[in-house]
Amino acid sequence: MEALFNELQAALAEAYPDKATTVSLQAKADELAAYYTSDEWKADFRADELGLLPKDLPRGVLSEDGIYNLLENEK
Numbered sequence: 449m450e451a452l453f454n455e456l457q458a459a460l461a462e463a464y465p466d467k468a469t470t471v472s473l474q475a476k477a478d479e480l481a482a483y484y485t486s487d488e489w490k491a492d493f494r495a496d497e498l499g500l501l502p503k504d505l506p507r508g509v510l511s512e513d514g515i516y517n518l519l520e521n522e523k
Contacts, residue, residue: 449483452476453509453518460521477519484515 459473483489489510495501496510508514 449480449509450506452480453515454506456480456518457508460518480509480515481519483509484519 456473456476459469462469492501493510493512496507501507
């Protein structure tokens with residue numbers, strides 16, 4: 449999910465994506481939104497809070513504001 453999060457961030461920085469890219473981005477945003485509202489995300493977030501995840505693991509997708517803002521900007 450972290451890779452998906454990063455990919456969407458980079459793609460949204462493009463000014464005028466083509467139609468195929470837009471359709472692909474929407475599907476990926478839908479997948480990321482489903483994860484963000486799932487019990488899996490909550491469990492991952494809690495594991496991070498408890499220090500159970502590796503220290504060098506990227507955490508953009510576990511940032512509440514980061515993922516929320518990304519999904520809002522995608523709309």
